[in-house]
Amino acid sequence: MRADRRLWIAGLVLALASTGAYLAAAPGQGGQAAAAPAAPLNIIVFGAHPDDCDIRAGGTAAKWVAAGHRVRFVSMTNGDAGHQSEGGGALGARRRAEAQEAGRRIGVEYIVLDNHDGELMPDLRVREQVIRLIRQWKADLVLGPRPNDYHPDHRYTGILLQDAAFMVTVPNVAPDTPSLRENPVFMYVEDGFQKPNPFTPDVAVSIDDTFQKKIDMLDAHVSQVYEWLPWHAGRLDQVPKDPAARRQMLAKQREGRISPATREALVKYYGPEAGARVQHAEAFEICEYGRRPSQAEILRLFPFLPR
Numbered sequence: 001m002r003a004d005r006r007l008w009i010a011g012l013v014l015a016l017a018s019t020g021a022y023l024a025a026a027p028g029q030g031g032q033a034a035a036a037p038a039a040p041l042n043i044i045v046f047g048a049h050p051d052d053c054d055i056r057a058g059g060t061a062a063k064w065v066a067a068g069h070r071v072r073f074v075s076m077t078n079g080d081a082g083h084q085s086e087g088g089g090a091l092g093a094r095r096r097a098e099a100q101e102a103g104r105r106i107g108v109e110y111i112v113l114d115n116h117d118g119e120l121m122p123d124l125r126v127r128e129q130v131i132r133l134i135r136q137w138k139a140d141l142v143l144g145p146r147p148n149d150y151h152p153d154h155r156y157t158g159i160l161l162q163d164a165a166f167m168v169t170v171p172n173v174a175p176d177t178p179s180l181r182e183n184p185v186f187m188y189v190e191d192g193f194q195k196p197n198p199f200t201p202d203v204a205v206s207i208d209d210t211f212q213k214k215i216d217m218l219d220a221h222v223s224q225v226y227e228w229l230p231w232h233a234g235r236l237d238q239v240p241k242d243p244a245a246r247r248q249m250l251a252k253q254r255e256g257r258i259s260p261a262t263r264e265a266l267v268k269y270y271g272p273e274a275g276a277r278v279q280h281a282e283a284f285e286i287c288e289y290g291r292r293p294s295q296a297e298i299l300r301l302f303p304f305l306p307r
């Protein structure tokens, strides 16, 4: 009997210790140690391919994680067409592993849906996938591309998010997943397309303090940043072999990329001097189909903006 009791206590101590270890380790998965905020935000970012979320929102995601908020990345396709000499299931598996490594480096979970790359359609089946993911995450904020873009998968990801906004609150739609009581705020990530109208930032975030984390994420997508994209641009021979030199190339590619509209938004939030000094930024535009946030709510959703 006493031995049983000792075992029980030992089990309890082990369980508590492992819970403590988990809590301590979770933010450390590439993110900085975070004091949990009173009401953690749930942010979900959608991209068409297993590196799109990182490119457009990786630095801001690292800031949310560092502040103790919860971020999930979703790739709508498995990326199985994005390579010059590989393809199909083997490439899809490789890209899923790369995405998971990228997520691990900043402390976000990276979901890669098994829709084929280059074949994404904004149909009811895929819309319901998006609705369920937003509901399961109990999202406060949903980010994704605008439907104006060179790549059909990017365009349709934008359409799918527009089609999921509001419908996430309708209980009779995808009734197997409880609906949200309130429409989340939906925002578009930045792009450079001008027609029918250019991206107009409502929020701009300095990511100077998390820029290296963003490069860490991108560096995990080896098949893309060091193989497919340089090959497509005709510069595969210019990719260094040395890991440090490769990373440096990635950082250099992202220099001087702040558009005039985003610079203006940076000045609005950070003031003329600090706003002019920002080197790296990510920007977001409110989608009219989500909940319309007040300026106070924007500051709640982006708690690292100066106020």
Ligand SMILES: [Zn+2]
Residues within 6 Å of the ligand: 048, 049, 052, 151, 154
């Ligand atoms: Zn893409």
